[in-house]
Amino acid sequence: MSKYIHIQQEAFEANMQLPKLNLVLFTFGNVSAADRSLGVFAIKPSGVPYEELSPEKMVIVDFDGKTVEGNLRPSSDTLTHAVLYKHWEKINGIVHTHSTYATAWAQSLRDIPLYGTTHADHLTSDVPCAAPMSDEMIKGDYEYETGFQIINALKEKNLSYTDVEMILVGNHAPFTWAKTAAKAVYNSAVLEQLAKMAFITESVHANVLRMKDALINKHFERKHGPNSYYGQE
Template identity: 65%
Template sequence: MSQYNDIKQAAYEANMQLPELGLVLFTFGNVSAVDRAKGVFAIKPSGVPYQQLTSESMVIVDFDNHILEGKMRPSSDTKTHALLYKHWENIGGIVHTHSTHATAWAQAQRDIPIMGTTHADHLTVDIPCAKVMDDARIAGDYEHETGFQIIDEFKERGYTYEEVEMVLVANHAPFSWGKTPEKAVYNSAVLEEVARMAYLSLQIRPDAPRLKDSLIRKHYERKHGKDAYYGQS
């Protein structure tokens, strides 16, 4: 029995949620699950259709991108996951998809504006779109540099990864994360739905305004503030 069975099972279950939620086609996505005590994570193997996945097929990788267990190559995005785990110590799962609406915003190189209360239930800011990668980074260690592309964008904006758990990578697609793989998948689904709502809103009214600050604060704090009252205690 593998010492990594728990995170392999967690990664498998989280990956299987992506097609169920309509967040992926074919093999267009991946989820990883981390074990901080061991300094490793489990991630989907590259190019394997979801219906062929098992918990045993998950690949174990450390934060320096060394494969420790697995019979197949890990996801082509593994170096991005590894770098984010190494630098952001409080995340337990990462999701990358090419979900339609979030990817469309990434291809347009645009932040997703905070236009309604669904967005404000989860974030108080626009969903950021990291800048287009420069040619030197593209020619270098591309997937590793994608991780720095995300981290650098957060540093420049003064965002924390604990409060903003999602990002678009310009001309590429979205990434999301969370304290658990399940929360990372949840954030990925929220990102796609908010992207769809913003797109439709701007089709109906191209000059639609952003949500006003008082509503942003109200909706975020009723779920996340010290006096939050959403859900059950």
């Protein structure tokens, strides 16, 4: 048995949540789970249908994107995952999907405005949309540069990756991350819901305003602040 079976199992289970949560069509998505003590992550193999996945098929890759174990080719987005793991030390799970509403917002090149408490329960800013890369970056090491595009977009907007665990990559699709792969999948489902509700909100009221700060802070803190009182811990 592989010494990586624990993250293979974690990545497998998280990947299998994507079709259950209606976040993927065919194989348009991937999840990885990292073990920082071993310096590697397990990621979905490229183009393999979800119904054919098993924990053993998860490919083990290091934080430079080099395959460490596995016979299958890892997801074509592997280098993006590797860059994020290398630069963001507190995350252990990453998800990429082409979920319908979040991807439509990414195609519109717009941040998703914070319109309500469902959004504020998870982040206190708009969901950022990273600009498309320059032509040079695209022609270079594309997936690698996608990782930097995400990191730089957060920096430019003065956002912390521990506060904002989701982003839209312009003209492309969303990425989410978290301390665990399961939580990153949760974030992808939340993002899809926020994207759908914001679309309907703007359709129903063309000039709707963002929610005010007092309400944003209250909702975030009741779930995430030092005196949070949501959940059982």
